[in-house]
Amino acid sequence: MYSEATRNALIDEATTLFAERGYAGTSLEDIAASALLTRGAVYHHFAGxxxxxxxxxxxxxxxxxxxxxxxxxxxxxxxxxxxxxxxxxxxxxxxxxxxxxxxxxxxxxxxxxxxxxxxxxxxxxxxxxxxxxxxxxxxxxxxxxxxxxxxxxxxxxxxxxxxxxxxxxxxxxxxxxxxxxxxxxxxxxxxxxxxxxxxx
Missing domain, CATH: 1.10.357 (Tetracycline Repressor; domain 2)
Incomplete structure (x- = not known):
């Protein structure tokens, strides 16, 4: 349940940031920070x-x-x-x-x-x-x-x-x-x- 919630939180934040800054203007670090997670947590759920x-x-x-x-x-x-x-x-x-x-x-x-x-x-x-x-x-x-x-x-x-x-x-x-x-x-x-x- 926690793992799924973390994945959903990353998608939520990524959606917002990609829409605001575009794909090229958004980094994984930006998304992780916005979701209050580490970059390692992002890689736990997504390859990149x-x-x-x-x-x-x-x-x-x-x-x-x-x-x-x-x-x-x-x-x-x-x-x-x-x-x-x-x-x-x-x-x-x-x-x-x-x-x-x-x-x-x-x-x-x-x-x-x-x-x-x-x-x-x-x-x-x-x-x-x-x-x-x-x-x-x-x-x-x-x-x-x-x-x-x-x-x-x-x-x-x-x-x-x-x-x-x-x-x-x-x-x-x-x-x-x-x-x-x-x-x-x-x-x-x-x-x-x-x-x-x-x-x-």
């Missing part, structure tokens, strides 16, 4: 600063996806679930801590491949579930599953980054624009699916 940053992203990502999934699950149709879930995810990206650490500091701290792998672990399965639900319901044409999921996942990431880079004053407008664009993309694909000739 990058491992601690990964733990921060894991916590942020898991929490965000759980909240998004909860919003989507309350909708009455796959289309409504997709739109509500997308908008809820944008809401998460409006949070200054989440936006900065996930979208801006993540690639710098973990490298492109490491950050991409982290994003895959957190959000890909949720996007895949939404897209397949749209396909199985007949709302989208059931074709090119993997490519469609990947494109939707990239759309989510692009919108998240746009929000992270937007000023606090511009975030509400950017969020509305992204949600509207997503809705129009879905409608366009739905209309195309309806116009597609039946098999056979």
């Amino acid at each position: 600063k990058q491992a601690l940053f990964e733990a921060v992203l894991d916590r942020l990502g898991i929490g965000a996806i759980q909240r998004v999934a909860e919003v989507a699950s309350k909708q009455s149709s796959p289309e409504d679930a997709a739109i509500a879930g997308f908008d809820a995810f944008l809401g998460e990206s409006c949070d200054p801590v989440y936006g900065k650490l996930v979208w801006q500091e993540g690639p710098l701290a973990l490298g492109w491949e490491g950050w991409r792998r982290c994003e895959q672990d957190h959000s890909y399965a949720l996007v895949e579930g939404v897209v397949l639900s749209l396909m199985h319901s007949g709302y989208l044409e059931h074709t090119a599953e993997r490519t469609t999921v990947r494109i939707f996942h990239e759309m989510l990431g692009g919108a998240g980054l746009a929000l992270a880079e937007a000023s606090a004053e511009d975030k509400p407008q950017v969020r509305r624009e992204c949600t509207d664009l997503f809705r129009r993309v879905l409608l366009g694909l739905h209309q195309q699916a309806g116009a597609a000739p039946a098999d056979g």
Whole structure:
């Protein structure tokens, strides 16, 4: 119990300091001092600063996806679930801590491949579930599953980054624009699916 509490305290302090100073501007000594622990205590739980940053992203990502999934699950149709879930995810990206650490500091701290792998672990399965639900319901044409999921996942990431880079004053407008664009993309694909000739 104490060990878990210490680990959580380190993640708490690391989240705050990484958000305030950035990954490069934060040292393990800073985090240990903020948590009233020694550097050795940090290494007892994490192999180094990058491992601690990964733990921060894991916590942020898991929490965000759980909240998004909860919003989507309350909708009455796959289309409504997709739109509500997308908008809820944008809401998460409006949070200054989440936006900065996930979208801006993540690639710098973990490298492109490491950050991409982290994003895959957190959000890909949720996007895949939404897209397949749209396909199985007949709302989208059931074709090119993997490519469609990947494109939707990239759309989510692009919108998240746009929000992270937007000023606090511009975030509400950017969020509305992204949600509207997503809705129009879905409608366009739905209309195309309806116009597609039946098999056979």
